[in-house]
Amino acid sequence: MVTIGGRTGSLGGTFASIREILQHREMLALLVRRDIKSRYKDSALGLIWTLVRPLTQLLIYYVVIGKFLGAARGIPDFAIYVFTGLAAYGLFSEIVGSATASIVGNAGLIKKIYIPREVFPLASVGSALFNFCFQLIILLAAIVALSRIPLSWELLYFFPSLMVLVVFGTALGFLLSAANVYLRDIQYLVEVLLLIMLWASPIVYSWGMAKDVLGGTILLEIYTNNPVTLAVLGFQRAFWISGHETAEYPEHLLLRLAIAFVVGLGLLVIFQRVFTKLQGNFAQAL
Numbered sequence: 389m390v391t392i393g394g395r396t397g398s399l400g401g402t403f404a405s406i407r408e409i410l411q412h413r414e415m416l417a418l419l420v421r422r423d424i425k426s427r428y429k430d431s432a433l434g435l436i437w438t439l440v441r442p443l444t445q446l447l448i449y450y451v452v453i454g455k456f457l458g459a460a461r462g463i464p465d466f467a468i469y470v471f472t473g474l475a476a477y478g479l480f481s482e483i484v485g486s487a488t489a490s491i492v493g494n495a496g497l498i499k500k501i502y503i504p505r506e507v508f509p510l511a512s513v514g515s516a517l518f519n520f521c522f523q524l525i526i527l528l529a530a531i532v533a534l535s536r537i538p539l540s541w542e543l544l545y546f547f548p549s550l551m552v553l554v555v556f557g558t559a560l561g562f563l564l565s566a567a568n569v570y571l572r573d574i575q576y577l578v579e580v581l582l583l584i585m586l587w588a589s590p591i592v593y594s595w596g597m598a599k600d601v602l603g604g605t606i607l608l609e610i611y612t613n614n615p616v617t618l619a620v621l622g623f624q625r626a627f628w629i630s631g632h633e634t635a636e637y638p639e640h641l642l643l644r645l646a647i648a649f650v651v652g653l654g655l656l657v658i659f660q661r662v663f664t665k666l667q668g669n670f671a672q673a674l
Contacts, residue, residue, distance in 0.1 A: 404562040
């Protein structure tokens with residue numbers, strides 16, 4: 389018999405969960421492949437659909453906000469600027485949204501066999517990273533086409549920004565996927581919050597515009613230290629080459645990203661332990 393939930397506390401339980409997940413790594417890889425294949429099953433275009441939504445968003449924002457509302461006049465290479473932010477936000481959004489629905493979506497499998505329940509949110513993370521790679525390729529191709537090859541040291545901002553998105557997305561995925569089992573409204577609430585997060589990040593406007601509106605108040609600090617905002621700014625420092633001369637960025641961005649990553653790791657441990665405590669009744673609740 390395998391005891392579900394209520395395992396040893398804190399770090400001891402976390403390390404035990406990691407060992408158990410590693411023992412089932414083949415199942416995790418299988419679930420990632422299944423998520424990717426099932427998403428585009430019986431589709432003529434297949435993985436091309438991964439790019440349709442962000443490219444459609446890019447076209448809408450570029451035409452409506454960039455041209456009609458004039459935002460492009462104050463932001464050089466506005467299309468690259470917007471797509472950079474959309475790539476970062478899209479990764480976070482897909483991790484959180486897919487992970488939230490992962491336990492409920494795999495109810496049949498969960499009720500039949502035992503595998504570490506953590507593999508289901510983690511499979512959503514793996515699938516989101518796979519799709520993100522295609523968007524990143526398109527972004528790099530666009531940058532090269534505009535002869536804006538990012539060869540400066542600021543390209544290194546990409547890596548801490550990516551880690552912040554993955555860590556926070558995974559942490560929230562654990563918490564929200566467990567809560568969604570007992571309260572199905574969580575899934576719909578997450579969709580609304582992710583929509584708000586899109587406009588609460590400097591994707592179609594610059595951080596300098598937010599600074600002008602919020603001034604030097606505590607609201608600016610709260611806005612800036614939002615992990616998605618920090619990651620978007622990091623992506624822009626890495627890939628939006630033409631805007632470095634005129635763009636405003638918060639001070640100590642790299643330090644802020646490092647602090648956000650450490651905080652994210654702490655939340656990942658805490659939320660994984662919450663997930664472990666709640667998973668004991670998943671099969672009954674489903």
